[in-house]
Amino acid sequence: ASTPPPAPLSAPPSTPLSAPTPIPTAPGTGVPAPREGDRPPGRLSVSVAATSTRAGEGGRGRRLSCTVALAVAGAMAAVTVGSVLVFDLLPGGERGDSAGDGGRTPSATAPSDPGAGGGAESVPDRYVGTWEGQAVAVEGNLPLGTFRLTVREAAVGEQVGTLRHTDLFGGTCDDVLTLKKVTEKEIVTGAVGAEGNRKVCNQALHTVRLTPVGDDLRYASDSEDSGRPRARLSKVE
Numbered sequence: 001a002s003t004p005p006p007a008p009l010s011a012p013p014s015t016p017l018s019a020p021t022p023i024p025t026a027p028g029t030g031v032p033a034p035r036e037g038d039r040p041p042g043r044l045s046v047s048v049a050a051t052s053t054r055a056g057e058g059g060r061g062r063r064l065s066c067t068v069a070l071a072v073a074g075a076m077a078a079v080t081v082g083s084v085l086v087f088d089l090l091p092g093g094e095r096g097d098s099a100g101d102g103g104r105t106p107s108a109t110a111p112s113d114p115g116a117g118g119g120a121e122s123v124p125d126r127y128v129g130t131w132e133g134q135a136v137a138v139e140g141n142l143p144l145g146t147f148r149l150t151v152r153e154a155a156v157g158e159q160v161g162t163l164r165h166t167d168l169f170g171g172t173c174d175d176v177l178t179l180k181k182v183t184e185k186e187i188v189t190g191a192v193g194a195e196g197n198r199k200v201c202n203q204a205l206h207t208v209r210l211t212p213v214g215d216d217l218r219y220a221s222d223s224e225d226s227g228r229p230r231a232r233l234s235k236v237e
Contacts, residue, residue: 130237137227173201
């Protein structure tokens, strides 16, 4: 037996379409306001705005944007962290903290350097006395005559001695030495031409290093104008 064809579906009655009814929104937000009789939505939606409502005139409340709240909190955190960083970057890193250290500020002073002047270091007895010897310049290629060096006890920043240079023709030039630094291996002085020297004498400030070599002293100057003089001096007094 054959199966009868299915009955034709009846078309729904023609109904004119109407425009959707606008949904009212809550003041100040893009979130639709609930209407009486509405059913809960079928799925959960998350909004980036958090609302804090307080009853007011006309039933309206004030809403605080979550973005604004986070921005304010972030700014406060940035100010706090920034203040800590600024204090840490200040010279010495001083920061008042009465709760942590009783209101004391850490000291940023560095250990004193005897070479900075005014230190308590003084000339060891090994250097004190009068020393004499032949001097040369220009890497030992130019004889300069005789150096006579007198060293006395002195502290850093004080006059420590004098040097008399007698050249090959009998002319003299005097230098005044001021103690700059004392180390285990040498003493460092600043030397300058004495008043009353001849015009041919070098009056410019230069550095002189005195280093013990056996029973002698090695004299070394960095004066380029004088050819960087060197001498090995023996104690005579």
